[in-house]
Amino acid sequence: MFSLKLSIEKKVCTYILLSFLFSVMVRLIWVYQFDGVESFMWNNQFMINTNDGYYWAEGARDILNWNFSELALSPTKTAAAQLTAFFAFVLPFSFESVILYLPVFLSSLVVVPIVLIADNLKRAELGFVAALLSGIAWSYYNRTMVGYYDTDMLNIVFPTFLLWSLILALKTNENKYLIFTALEIVAYRWWYPQSYSLEFAFFGLILVYTLIFERKNLYHYKLLAIILIAMMGLPDLVRLINVTVVYVLYKKKKLDNYMYYFLGFSFILFILMGGFSPIWGSLKGYVFMNSVEQVKGGLELHFFSVIHTIREAGKIPFETFSNRISGHTITFILSFIGYILMSYKHRAMLLGLPMVGLGFLAYVGGLRFTIYAVPLMAFGMAYLIFFVSDYLKNLPLRVAFVVICTVAVLYPNISHIIAYKIPTVFNKQEVVVLDKLKNIADRKDYVVAWWDYGYPIRYYSDVNTLIDGGIHSGSVNFPVSFMLTNPQQSAAKLARFDVEYTEARFFMKEDDDDRNRTNVANMTLDSGFKDTNNFLDSLHVKTKLPHKTRDIYFYLPFRMMGILPTVAKFSDIDLMTGKINRRPFFYQTNRFKDTKEILNLANGIVFNKK
Numbered sequence: 001m002f003s004l005k006l007s008i009e010k011k012v013c014t015y016i017l018l019s020f021l022f023s024v025m026v027r028l029i030w031v032y033q034f035d036g037v038e039s040f041m042w043n044n045q046f047m048i049n050t051n052d053g054y055y056w057a058e059g060a061r062d063i064l065n066w067n068f069s070e071l072a073l074s075p076t077k078t079a080a081a082q083l084t085a086f087f088a089f090v091l092p093f094s095f096e097s098v099i100l101y102l103p104v105f106l107s108s109l110v111v112v113p114i115v116l117i118a119d120n121l122k123r124a125e126l127g128f129v130a131a132l133l134s135g136i137a138w139s140y141y142n143r144t145m146v147g148y149y150d151t152d153m154l155n156i157v158f159p160t161f162l163l164w165s166l167i168l169a170l171k172t173n174e175n176k177y178l179i180f181t182a183l184e185i186v187a188y189r190w191w192y193p194q195s196y197s198l199e200f201a202f203f204g205l206i207l208v209y210t211l212i213f214e215r216k217n218l219y220h221y222k223l224l225a226i227i228l229i230a231m232m233g234l235p236d237l238v239r240l241i242n243v244t245v246v247y248v249l250y251k252k253k254k255l256d257n258y259m260y261y262f263l264g265f266s267f268i269l270f271i272l273m274g275g276f277s278p279i280w281g282s283l284k285g286y287v288f289m290n291s292v293e294q295v296k297g298g299l300e301l302h303f304f305s306v307i308h309t310i311r312e313a314g315k316i317p318f319e320t321f322s323n324r325i326s327g328h329t330i331t332f333i334l335s336f337i338g339y340i341l342m343s344y345k346h347r348a349m350l351l352g353l354p355m356v357g358l359g360f361l362a363y364v365g366g367l368r369f370t371i372y373a374v375p376l377m378a379f380g381m382a383y384l385i386f387f388v389s390d391y392l393k394n395l396p397l398r399v400a401f402v403v404i405c406t407v408a409v410l411y412p413n414i415s416h417i418i419a420y421k422i423p424t425v426f427n428k429q430e431v432v433v434l435d436k437l438k439n440i441a442d443r444k445d446y447v448v449a450w451w452d453y454g455y456p457i458r459y460y461s462d463v464n465t466l467i468d469g470g471i472h473s474g475s476v477n478f479p480v481s482f483m484l485t486n487p488q489q490s491a492a493k494l495a496r497f498d499v500e501y502t503e504a505r506f507f508m509k510e511d512d513d514d515r516n517r518t519n520v521a522n523m524t525l526d527s528g529f530k531d532t533n534n535f536l537d538s539l540h541v542k543t544k545l546p547h548k549t550r551d552i553y554f555y556l557p558f559r560m561m562g563i564l565p566t567v568a569k570f571s572d573i574d575l576m577t578g579k580i581n582r583r584p585f586f587y588q589t590n591r592f593k594d595t596k597e598i599l600n601l602a603n604g605i606v607f608n609k610k
Contacts, residue, residue, distance in 0.1 A: 015128040016115045023108035023135030029417055030146050039427040045096035046147060047424040047431070052469045053149030054425070054455035057099050060084035061459070064095070073458070073468070079191040080151050100146060103153040107144030110157045111135055113164040114375055120168060121346050123386065129406050130375070130382035136413050137378065139324035139370040142420065151192050152371065158188035159198055159355055160375050166202060167348040170209075173219040175251060178226050182243035185230035189239070196231070198372070201354030203227050221259045222250055228266040233273040299521040301532060302578030303474025304570045316367045324370040325359060325377050327413035332377065339380030341387060352376040381409055425456055430557060434460035441553060446499045448483055449555035450567050457555060466498060474570060475518040481570035482536070483554075490539035495554075497523045500546035520575065532575045561588050 031046065040046050048054070059081025062074045075081050088098045111131035118127020134140065143152040162184045169177035188195045203224065210220040230243050249255050255262050316324075322332030339356070343349045352375075359373020385405045392398040426434075437447070438461045446464045447457050454468025467476050479498040483491040501519040508515035517525075524535040527543070560567070565586045572581045591602040599607040 012115060012119050012124050015124055015131065016112055019111040019115065019128055019131035019135060020108050022132055023111060024104055026136045026414065026417060027104045027108070027141070027144075027146050030420075030422070033418075033421055039429070040424045042428060042431050043094065043096050045094055046100055047096070047426060048099055048149045049145075049147040049422045049424050050150055051425050051452055051455055053099060053147075054459040055469060056080040056084060056149065056151075057095075058455065058459045060088060060099070061095065064088060073464070073471075083191075099149045103144045103148050103150070104146050106153040107140070107157065108135055109154075110140075110160055110375065113157075113160040114378070117160075117164050117167060118379075118382075120164075120171070121348075123383075125402075126379075126382045126386050129385060129402070130378040132406065133326075133378040133381060133409055133413070134375045136410070136417065137325065137371075137374040138327050138413055138416050139367070140374045141413070141417055142324075143368070143371055145417075145420075145422070147422075147424065155192055155195075156371055156375065158184060158191060158195070159372070162188065162199075162202065163352055163355065163375075166206070166351050169223055170206070170220075170351070171348060173217075175247075178223060178250060179243070179247045181223065182226045182230040182247065183240075185227065186236060186239050186243060189231070190236045198354055198358055199227070199231050201357065202351070203231065205351060205353060218256065218259055221263050222255075225259070225263045225266045226250075228263075228270045232270055299517070299524060299530070299532065299576075301475070301518065301521060301575045302573065303478055303575065304573050304580075305474055306472050306477060306570075316362065318363070320367065321363045321370065323412075323416075324362070324367060325373050326381065327409065327411075327416065331381060331409050331412065334384055335377040335381040337380070338382070338384030338387070339376055342380055342383040345383075349376075349379065352379070385409075426460075431460055437461045437463070437553065441551065444549075445551045445553065446495075446502075447553045447555050448480060448495055449557075450480065450484065450560060450563065451477065452563070453555060453557070453560075463553075466502060475520065477570040478520060478573075478575070481567050484556075484560075485564070485568045485571055487540070490536075492552075493539045493543055493545060494536075495552050496545045496548065499552055500549060503549060564588075 034040055034046065048057070055075060056078065059075035059078055062068065062072070063076050063081060063085035067074070068076050084099060084102060087102065088095050091098060111134065114131045114134055115124060115127040118124055118130060140156065142148070143150065162181065165177050165180040165184055168174070169181055185199055188199065206220070206227070207224055210217070210224065214220045226243055226246050229246055230239055232239060232242070234242070246255075319329055322329040326332035326335045339349070339352075343352075355372045356376045359370055359376075362369035362373075385402055389398045389401050389405075392401055434457060441447070441461060441463050443462055444464065446466060447461065448466060449457055451467040451469060451472040454465040454471070457463065457465055458468070467480050479494055483495050483498075486494075498519055501522055505515060505519070520532060524530070524532045527535050527538065529535040529538070565583070568583060568586070572583050573579070574581060587601065587605060589601050589603070589605075593600040597608065597610055599609060601607060
């Protein structure tokens with residue numbers, strides 16, 4: 001019996017190791033493809049290929065340098081920065097190598113809970129096939145490839161582990177899975193604060209199941225209560241201590257006679273800690289989207305909403321939706337059928353519905369969510385393959401069928417990976433410029449640029465920015481858009497206003513009226529105007545400017561020409577009425593022919609010089 005158990009564990013470990021190595025090796029195709037491309041390298045290593053990655057890199061760099069300024073925007077207190085700093089400190093590799101390859105290894109850990117879940121269902125081989133597909137599925141690869149240094153490298157790993165512990169908890173009713181579940185929720189929130197909605201969905205599903213089928217099972221109430229304790233809006237360390245104390249009380253059976261009261265008490269605390277606020281905030285941001293956002297406080301101003309300019313928050317076609325989840329429309333449909341069959345046979349798989357639901361939300365709320373459905377749809381595809389193979393009596397034929405089908409579902413994903421040649425965020429020459437600026441500018445100085453470049457500028461030049469990948473609402477984008485699309489004199493004046501007002505905001509008290517107003521509103525009122533249009537017009541003439549405390553630089557890369565129409569949208573609006581102004585015609589081309597009388601700009605656009 002012992003030897004049999006040991007052999008099973010070896011088999012599971014083998015499946016995990018093989019699927020992990022497969023996921024890692026496929027991700028290294030990008031490195032092979034760009035080997036020798038010097039323009040993609042800095043400090044003898046490839047640069048990363050996602051803008052947001054420079055945010056976490058800035059935080060990790062400052063942690064390693066013991067730079068913890070309270071006034072800086074550096075995310076030194078975030079999990080991604082802290083974990084990166086730890087790896088960079090203990091591993092014998094350069095910092096650039098750590099942030100480049102960390103997504104490869106961390107994201108590939110998703111195979112572990114997938115194989116463990118399948119092993120619990122007595123089908124470890126099924127888990128192996130599902131792990132192979134999950135590790136390299138189209139959208140999951142896109143957001144966890146080498147160089148895609150972002151929180152997504154663990155955003156699916158944590159909930160898949162949570163799914164594993166919940167399945168085992170409900171199946172075994174063992175105490176250890178109570179603490180496993182609670183610790184996974186604590187860790188998940190530490191890593192990704194936006195995990196709240198998914199955690200709550202898991203809680204709601206278990207609550208419904210308990211009320212319908214397990215009303216007399218005390219263990220289920222223990223599970224619900226400790227989930228609530230783990231989810232509360234408290235600091236991570238406090239939640240960790242709380243769930244540990246609750247688990248000890250569970251072990252000693254101190255709460256058994258008061259479990260219903262304790263669950264009710266936990267729910268009340270959960271509500272008092274703002275239980276539903278983050279969920280509603282997410283729905284407003286991604287589902288109930290408005291093109292113009294209205295900001296009150298002193299002046300009632302209207303700004304262009306950024307959500308309509310972010311591709312990953314837009315609606316996507318069904319083909320794109322299915323390709324990103326399973327690699328191909330046919331594979332997706334078969335995976336969906338397989339998941340239904342698997343859930344019918346193994347009801348525990350219904351616990352994956354929150355991840356499936358969030359993944360399917362991508363069809364209406366943005367392509368970034370598709371990664372959440374990847375593991376469950378991979379399970380569905382793997383189950384369908386083995387479901388059909390079970391009808392084949394000949395063992396060699398059965399094995400051949402499984403292998404051929406596995407290769408068939410992996411093929412479109414690998415083909416996509418080979419063709420997905422994403423460049424680095426910046427090229428070497430652009431970084432040379434920013435590195436030069438680092439030696440010219442002071443750390444307190446500001447660089448005006450569009451939000452796409454905010455994080456990389458702060459990382460390479462170690463300066464401040466007004467907007468970036470996390471700070472880009474319509475109210476903060478408006479001044480920068482105005483600066484980048486208006487004459488130099490008025491642009492320079494508004495830059496001085498916005499920089500000094502941004503700095504002053506750091507020292508305002510929470511209840512200060514000026515803090516609760518936008519910079520534009522404060523500038524208008526402080527300059528003696530009640531109409532923002534009049535304030536903006538005054539920038540073209542002599543205007544009293546705020547006292548200068550630092551230098552301001554403008555970063556105007558040629559590549560920004562491609563997004564200039566989008567940049568202009570944020571200032572082509574009447575702030576007082578919300579009316580969109582007439583947008584200027586903008587056309588960019590690299591093909592032109594200059595004659596004596598005509599400038600031919602291609603595509604039928606001709607400029608008569610006379």
